Amino acid sequence: MPIIYHVTTAAEWNAAKQVGAYESPSLKAEGFIHCSQENQVAGVLERYFAGKTNLVKLVIDTDKLTSRFVFEWSPSTEDTFPHVYGMINIDAVVDVVELN
Template structure:
């Protein structure tokens, strides 16, 4: 099992857990949901979520995902990140952790 992570708000996750499906805005805008490896989380929080509150980290078991995912190169950070090409089924989220 590979584990990947996605940062979102508690409100967005609450809505997704009720519906069973999570779709970030990037899925519609870019065609995939941005995720991270654990060691990339601090940088992601600094770059994209600075000053935001009520955030959670979704812990995703890739073996349980129903959407295709893969690692892709990000030239802006010179690193490889996991991207999910479709919605995240709630059953693939094995934990939800508060971001402090």
């Protein structure tokens, strides 16, 4: 059960639960949803969510994902990150952690 993480707002997560799947703006803009490994979450929060509130961390069981995910190189951070190529089905999210 490989686990990956995605940071979003509580409001976006609540909306996803209503429709049965989570879709971040990056899916339409870039074709995938940005995710992280556990050791990468702090850097993601620092780079992209500084000063933002009402954030949650989705804990995603990749064995339950119905969309394909792959690890891809990010030249801006010189690290490999998991990307989900499609919506994240709600039942793949095994935990939701409030961040602030």
